[in-house]
Amino acid sequence: MNHKFGASPTDELIDDIRRDLDIGLxxxxxxxxxxxxxxxxxxxxxxxxxFLGHESEIPNRGDFVQRNIGEDPFIVIRDDNGDVRVLLNAxxxxxxxxxxxxxxxxxxxxxxxHGWTYTNSGELSGVPVRNLGYAKLKLSDWGxxxxxxxxxxxxxxxxxxxxxxxxxxEYVGDYAWYLDINFHLSEGGMEVLGEPHRWLVDANWxxxxxxxxxxxxxxQMTHRSALQIGVADLSSAGAPKPDAxxxxxxxxxxxxxxxxxxxxxPFFSYPPEVKRHFRPGALNExxxxxxxxxxxxxxxxxxxxxxxxxxxxxESGKEEAGFLTVRLWMPKGPRQTEIVSWILAPKExxxxxxxxxxxxxxxxxxxxxxxxxDDVSVWPGGARTGGSIFAAMNHMRYNYQMGLGDMxxxxxxxxxxxPGIADSSNAGEGGLRSFHKTWLKWxxxxxxxxxxPSN
Numbered sequence: 001m002n003h004k005f006g007a008s009p010t011d012e013l014i015d016d017i018r019r020d021l022d023i024g025l026x027x028x029x030x031x032x033x034x035x036x037x038x039x040x041x042x043x044x045x046x047x048x049x050x051f052l053g054h055e056s057e058i059p060n061r062g063d064f065v066q067r068n069i070g071e072d073p074f075i076v077i078r079d080d081n082g083d084v085r086v087l088l089n090a091x092x093x094x095x096x097x098x099x100x101x102x103x104x105x106x107x108x109x110x111x112x113x114h115g116w117t118y119t120n121s122g123e124l125s126g127v128p129v130r131n132l133g134y135a136k137l138k139l140s141d142w143g144x145x146x147x148x149x150x151x152x153x154x155x156x157x158x159x160x161x162x163x164x165x166x167x168x169x170e171y172v173g174d175y176a177w178y179l180d181i182n183f184h185l186s187e188g189g190m191e192v193l194g195e196p197h198r199w200l201v202d203a204n205w206x207x208x209x210x211x212x213x214x215x216x217x218x219x220q221m222t223h224r225s226a227l228q229i230g231v232a233d234l235s236s237a238g239a240p241k242p243d244a245x246x247x248x249x250x251x252x253x254x255x256x257x258x259x260x261x262x263x264x265x266p267f268f269s270y271p272p273e274v275k276r277h278f279r280p281g282a283l284n285e286x287x288x289x290x291x292x293x294x295x296x297x298x299x300x301x302x303x304x305x306x307x308x309x310x311x312x313x314x315e316s317g318k319e320e321a322g323f324l325t326v327r328l329w330m331p332k333g334p335r336q337t338e339i340v341s342w343i344l345a346p347k348e349x350x351x352x353x354x355x356x357x358x359x360x361x362x363x364x365x366x367x368x369x370x371x372x373x374d375d376v377s378v379w380p381g382g383a384r385t386g387g388s389i390f391a392a393m394n395h396m397r398y399n400y401q402m403g404l405g406d407m408x409x410x411x412x413x414x415x416x417x418x419p420g421i422a423d424s425s426n427a428g429e430g431g432l433r434s435f436h437k438t439w440l441k442w443x444x445x446x447x448x449x450x451x452x453p454s455n
Contacts, residue, residue, distance in 0.1 A: 051156060204337065
C-alpha cells in the first residue's frame with residue numbers, strides 16, 4: 001500500500017472507517033486490529049470520562065477497589081479526608097504494584113519491592129534508609145500518580161486522565177436528561193445491591209457498548225429462549241408498535257433505546273409498593289411522564305459505561321419486577337473484554353423486594369444469567385471475523401444500515417420531549433452509528449467538543 005505522506009496506516013484505516021460509516025458500513029478490523037486498539041487506549045481512554053464504580057463500594061475512609069482505565073491499573077479509594085481519589089497502582093521507585101488485592105481498606109500502601117510507603121491519598125510518606133540513601137529526596141514530589149479529574153454522579157464514579165479535559169457536566173451534556181430519569185425516580189435514588197460481578201468474554205469492548213445503544217433487532221433472535229419461557233415481556237423485548245419503540249441518538253455523542261406503553265404507567269414494571277415512592281423531584285414534567293410509560297431503557301455513555309432498566313422475572317409464571325443494572329466494559333486487548341456488572345434498586349424499596357430484584361438481576365444479567373449467556377455466545381464472532389484474512393481479501397464490511405435514510409419508511413420524530421434525534425421505531429441502528437461517530441471523533445482528535453452536536 002502506498003501511504004499518504006505523513007499518515008500512518010492506522011490513521012488511513014480511520015479515514016476509511018469514516019467514509020464507510022457515512023453509508024452505514026463498518027470494517028471488521030474495528031473490532032480486532034491491534035494497532036487500532038493501541039490507538040484507542042491513547043486517544044479515547046486517556047481523554048474521555050471513564051466509569052470506574054459506585055461510591056457504595058467505598059463507603060468508609062480507606063475503602064478501595066481496583067479498576068482499569070483502558071488497560072492501566074488504578075486504585076479507586078476514599079481517602080482519610082473522605083475524598084474519592086483514583087491512583088495509578090504503580091510505585092514511583094520501580095513501578096511495582098503497591099496494591100495487590102481487588103478490594104479492601106487501607107490507610108497506607110507499602111510497595112513489596114523496596115518498601116516505599118504511600119498514604120491512601122497517594123502521598124509518599126516513607127522511604128527505607130532515607131537518611132543514608134535518599135537524604136535530599138523531596139517526598140512531596142514522589143507521590144502516586146493520580147487522575148487529575150474525578151467526578152461522582154448519582155453515586156457513579158468517573159475519572160478523566162486528561163488535565164485539560166472538559167468537565168463531566170460538559171461531557172455528558174444533554175444525555176443527563178436520560179440518566180436522571182433512570183437514577184432519580186425516587187428521592188433516595190438507586191442503591192447498589194451486593195458486590196459487582198466480573199467475567200471475561202472473547203469480544204472487543206465496543207461490541208457490548210454499541211449493543212446497549214439500541215440493538216433491538218437482536219433481542220427476539222438471540223434471547224428467544226428467555227422470551228419463550230416467559231421471563232420477559234415480549235413488548236419489552238421488541239415493541240410491536242412503531243410508537244412504542246424509540247431509539248434516541250446523537251445526544252451529545254451518546255445514545256439510548258426506549259420501549260414504552262403510551263397511555264399506561266408500567267414504570268419499568270415496578271410493583272405498586274415501589275412505585276408509590278416515585279416522585280418528579282429532580283425530574284421535570286416530561287421526564288417523569290416518560291418514566292411512567294417506560295418498560296425499558298438501555299443506553300451507553302461513551303466510551304464504556306452502559307445501563308439497562310427493565311422488568312423481568314426470575315422464573316416463568318412469576319410477576320415481573322423492575323431493577324437497574326449498570327456495567328463497565330474494560331478492554332483486555334483487541335479481542336477480549338472484562339465485564340463488571342452491578343445491580344441496583346430504588347433505595348426506598350423493602351429489603352424483601354431488593355433481595356428479589358437481586359435474584360432477578362442475577363438470573364438474567366450475570367455470568368450465569370440467561371440473557372448474558374446468550375449475548376456472550378454470539379459477540380466473539382465479530383472479533384474473530386475481524387481477524388479473518390479471507391474477510392479482508394473480500395473487503396468485508398458489517399452492515400449498520402438498518403433504519404438509515406431510505407431504509408426506513410418512517411422519518412425521525414418531529415416532536416420529542418427529550419434531547420437528541422428520536423427515531424419513530426426501534427427498527428433501526430441509529431444509536432450504534434452514533435456510538436461509532438463519537439468513536440471516530442475521538443480517534444481523529446476532535447472529540448474534546450463531543451458535547452457540541454454540530455461537531
